[in-house]
Amino acid sequence: MLIPPRNFAAELSFPIPTPAAVSEKPCEIECEVISLFDQFRHPLLRYVLSFGLSVHDAEEVAQEVFLALFRHLQRGKSRRNLRGWIFRVAHNLALKQRAANKKLHAALDDDATVVQAKLDATPNPEEQMTSGQTLQRLRTVLRALPEQDRCCLALRAEGLRYREIAATLGISLGSVSFSLTRSLARLGSAEKGLRYGR
């Protein structure tokens, strides 16, 4: 499925920079952004891919996130919790891209074979050797979870603290805690059910 390129950074509608707002040399900021890219690219791609986006779309979202980060730092804006900031922007851009893809799929007839291929991904040999059945069951339960629960789990798996998850998803700390507890209880029940043949 071919998705038209989008300029996400433009959609973020940052204010136009003034010379006074630019507090650091761009080359220093560039190096910092590249360093953050090296550090967070994989976690970020995994998170964006968990929305069901293609690798190509996920890569484009990641590029736009770090370009937006460059502009953010260039304007001398807050450096507090950059990891949370990066995931928050990625979350918003991934949602936008998914919405755009849905529109396009509706217009061009969804590429069902690709989607099916993703869902029916055959487990790797390691999975088959260890607990392939359990993992397959977990995948099924995961797909049935509400999106917010899946996002909380995915962000926690990437190392974000509860406060960062709450800020990324725009929900309260209590909601994050409740969501994680509920999701893990469901996953745990599925595992127990499999273990005891229920």
Added chain:
Amino acid sequence: MADEELHVSDQDLLHAADGELPGGRTRRVRAHLAACWFCRTRLAELEATIADFVRVHRSTLDPQLPCAAGPRALLKSRLAHAATQSGVARWPKFLQFFFPRGSVAYVAVALLFLTMGSLPIIQHFALLSSSPLHPIESAAVPNRTLTPGATRPVSINDVCSIAHEEVVREVPAALRQQVLHEYGIAYARAQDYEIDFLIAPRLGGAEDIHNLWPEPYTLPTWNAHVKDALEEHLHQMVCQGSLDLRAAQRDISTDWIAAYKKYFHTERPLATSAAGEFDPADPAPENHGVISRARIDTAGQFVRPRRQIASYALAGT
């Protein structure tokens, strides 16, 4: 209910495991866990569920993660461009008088040209006398920062079951122009260049500006026709099961000339046979460097060259 009050709640157990409990409560939970086998078992089950989730999360997504080199180079290029634009805005007015806005971009292009690999430079200079265009336009290999390659999610079945003509669509005029503009040759002659896919659509390449570049027809050795032959050969190998699709994508996007040499076992482009098919085993030196533009298929029918069918050419430029 009484049992729940005696033990640690699921939420507190998770908070304790995640280090999210306040200090006082953490101590209480730890003290309880030290005394209660039941809650320790629940904590172990919770940790096992977390470990299984992480394994599912990683095993599903990690195999999809592409190599970072191309996207990293692309980001660096984009950042440099963004920095240049914002840097120009900060120049004092008197400096802008002596160094107009565009001069920074010219210097950047000149530096880029100077630091490019030796092969494109040799080919650029070889063409200087015959081509009125800027040297950077004539590269046999794309600029990796501009064209690192991009793929779309496809299976082997998709790649092998669909005819080439069905996969390839004409690159939209706006996108073609964008590619030419990106390479600094917005007014290129149509007969000199083809907007080519670095990773061919029949190998899962995406119609994306990161996968498109102006490939010269006019280069004497490593030109668009030679790359066609490589694409066809890799496609055949992938569909015969002798080459992994990802490996084919990686090799052709990293350096398609090196890939040609690797898969055709030759240092120079091979010639086509009378039927227009490439024979990788053909060692005849008289055939080297000559690429036929049309072929006769096995049924004796004349087949148009693939370029004409694909119609990527720069019509209208």
